[in-house]
Amino acid sequence: xxxxxxxxxxxxxxxxxxxxxxxxxxxxxxxxxxxxxxxxxxxxxxxxxxxxxxxxxxxxxxxxxxxxxxxxxxxxxxxxxxxxxxxxxxxxxxxxxxxxxxxxxxxxxxxxxxxxxxxxxxxxxxxxxxxxxxxxxxxxxxxxxxxxxxxxxxxxxxxxxxxxxxxxxxxxxxxxxxxxxxxxxxxxxxxxxxxxxxxxxxxxxxxxxxxxxxxxxxxxxxxxxxxxxxxxxxxxxxxxxxxxxxxxxxxxxxxxxxxxxxxxxxxxxxxxxxxxxxxxxxxxxxxxxxxxxxxxxxx
Numbered sequence: 001x002x003x004x005x006x007x008x009x010x011x012x013x014x015x016x017x018x019x020x021x022x023x024x025x026x027x028x029x030x031x032x033x034x035x036x037x038x039x040x041x042x043x044x045x046x047x048x049x050x051x052x053x054x055x056x057x058x059x060x061x062x063x064x065x066x067x068x069x070x071x072x073x074x075x076x077x078x079x080x081x082x083x084x085x086x087x088x089x090x091x092x093x094x095x096x097x098x099x100x101x102x103x104x105x106x107x108x109x110x111x112x113x114x115x116x117x118x119x120x121x122x123x124x125x126x127x128x129x130x131x132x133x134x135x136x137x138x139x140x141x142x143x144x145x146x147x148x149x150x151x152x153x154x155x156x157x158x159x160x161x162x163x164x165x166x167x168x169x170x171x172x173x174x175x176x177x178x179x180x181x182x183x184x185x186x187x188x189x190x191x192x193x194x195x196x197x198x199x200x201x202x203x204x205x206x207x208x209x210x211x212x213x214x215x216x217x218x219x220x221x222x223x224x225x226x227x228x229x230x231x232x233x234x235x236x237x238x239x240x241x242x243x244x245x246x247x248x249x250x251x252x253x254x255x256x257x258x259x260x261x262x263x264x265x266x267x268x269x270x271x272x273x274x275x276x277x278x279x280x281x282x283x284x285x286x287x288x289x290x291x292x293x294x295x296x297x298x299x
Contacts, residue, residue: 020078059075180196
């Protein structure tokens with residue numbers, strides 16, 4: 001019986017590694033575009049910095065445990081790949097974007113991770129240290145999985161799945177399943193619990209995809225007209241279409257999703273095509289493509 005559980009744990013861990021590795025490679029087409037244009041354009045470094053932070057956090061947690069070697073292997077690969085992405089981004093980014101990225105790196109990697117390691121080393125010991133770091137990983141992973149809620153709202157509102165590729169949803173769901181069973185068989189609920197949420201959101205995304213994939217998207221003009229009827233003109237002015245159709249929501253989602261490459265491996269898409277759907281009523285404007293940023297979380 002014990003031997004069977006050990007084999008199952010190894011199998012789910014290896015499958016989780018494979019799926020997560022594929023997710024880590026997902027941004028390659030994005031960086032190929034950057035290389036061809038010699039510019040990062042509208043791309044952001046946040047998903048890759050968060051991915052690096054996630055991988056480092058899980059490696060630290062794994063080093064405090066004795067039976068989670070497969071967490072170390074995939075997150076070590078993740079650290080290497082995310083570091084390459086960040087260096088590539090910094091090389092081609094304009095000065096302003098480069099400075100913002102460096103600030104985020106210092107804040108999250110140097111200060112954030114440094115404080116976690118320092119405080120747990122000096123103020124905790126033995127099993128307590130592992131429990132504290134485990135809870136930090138768990139909470140961080142849950143936050144990452146909640147990020148796609150913005151995109152789900154956007155899909156329902158516009159009746160369009162343009163920003164929610166089905167491959168990404170399937171990958172996230174499979175990843176969550178693999179890491180859930182890996183954590184469950186190990187008896188490590190810091191790994192298992194966040195992936196329950198990841199699996200749930202993955203299923204919801206797939207259901208919404210099949211509900212709206214053949215429906216005609218609602219145009220921005222109709223949404224604006226609806227908002228105008230719903231709110232008085234004064235209120236409308238205040239609300240003024242924060243929905244310039246949430247270009248930022250898209251980035252947030254991809255941000256769950258390279259954490260899904262790092263914290264709880266959530267396997268993503270391989271589709272790099274986003275559009276800024278914002279249009280001002282009566283004055284159509286052309287907008288540059290807004291790239292999808294993918295973030296995976298490994299647990």
